Amino acid sequence: MSGEVIGIDDVSLTYHAANSDVHALDNVSIFASEGEFVALVGPSGCGKSTLLKLVSGLLSPSSGAIRVNGREIRGPTASVGVVFQSPLLMAWRSILENILLQIEIRGLRVQDYRETAQELIQLVALEGFENAYPHQLSGGMQQRVGLCRALIHDPDLLLMDEPFGALDAMTREQMNSELQSIWMKRRKTVLFITHSISEAVYLADRVLVMSPRPGRIVGEIKVELPRPRTVASTETLEFTHLTRQVRQHLNTEEGIG
């Protein structure tokens, strides 16, 4: 592992809403090095999406600094790809055009990226659907298109906000294993937000646990299970042990444990 790709350095953020201020993040620090897969778990409303918006440059922190590739960010940056919970495909664009949206918006030459788009489509097993429209695809297929769109410009950093939260359990397992193999091939740095503890442990090199109101990092669990991880790895004692650790961090913070 080499250089730092994500540097969230003692960041706090307060939303100034109409009637009350929401202290969403409190002195959060997260560092991720190149090629690392970091998962972030935490209860609803603890500021996970806020954190992701900060890293993608959609929000700026009230205090502290955010660096991507060592450079402090002010506004959206070039080397980031984002996947949200819903696929957010445009109904009026074909699958290929949806993937190339990233290129168009960034003002790059679409022609130069057609081949890459084709490779990505193959990578997620969507060959033959290039010219289909989003409404002709299942939810899982749509989310894969969203993944291709996030990867097309070859970003250093992939940000995913509960990308598989809306999928059924079986599709979700399949998407997890696909994401792992894509990650193993491309070795992007990933910040992956999820509600699912087992998903986090299955995918990540490191799981960070957040507590709500204000959002803080309250636990860090290193996952050193060998890759590629399979369904069988989720049935090992070690896996169970790790998920229990994550759960304990979550519970103590909520005052249950």
Place this chain on the structure above:
Amino acid sequence: MPSSWNVFKANSVRRERALDILMPVMAVAVALMLWSAAVKVFEIPEYLLPAPLDVVVRLGEEWRRLADECLYTLQSVLLGFSASVLIGVPLAFWVVCSRSIERMLMPFLVMSQTIPKVAIAPILVVWLGFGILPKIAVVFLISFFPIIVSTIVGLKGVENDMIDLVRSMGAKTPKIMLKVRGPAALPQMFGGFKIAICFSVVGAIVGEFVGSDKGVGFLLLTSAGDLDGSLIWAALFVLIAMGVILFSIVSKLERLLIPWHVSVRIESTTAYQS
């Protein structure tokens, strides 16, 4: 995909298209038959309500005059409606781009709609004379509101996450408008156009009622003065035909410009039926 499935799908879409034409035609035919029967059974005098056949005969006799008046009215409808589109749509984009523009403009827009057009039409005649201009102005006033409102609703109706997504790609307001909000608003825009084109026909007639010596509205006024029932209805038929044809042209344009929207709609209706 198996080809038999494609055939099935093509057939069901074709059947939908045929029904799209057949069912309204049949509904109108039934209505006309009921109307004929009613006139005969209740012995309604012609100046109150002529039989549809009498109206058709009158249409044949007067077609030249009707066509003239119709063309005149059509002119103000088309010019007024075009002005509404050309002004309403960019104005809606502007309103959505800037909160302060919205704050300043919306009161005027809403106020302009609370004024009854019939009341303002005489003033327009005073301002603009007896020519076609005041009619175009009434058409404009009556039709730009649905266009601007539906366009604003469409432009604003994009999910926040979608906006965040393109902003994360570095898009600024002009690109967001062009690549996201604009295309996403097209279905709503056409909803507004469809209302507006029908309102436009009404607007043109209102304009002609107030001060005109030409147009279908003028013909309606004079024939009503003469208690000429079949001519009134012949003029009304022309007016209805104009409205229906204009409306279907807008629908056709909708199909051409936003096939993604229309095909989504057709597929979901066939899915519900089968």
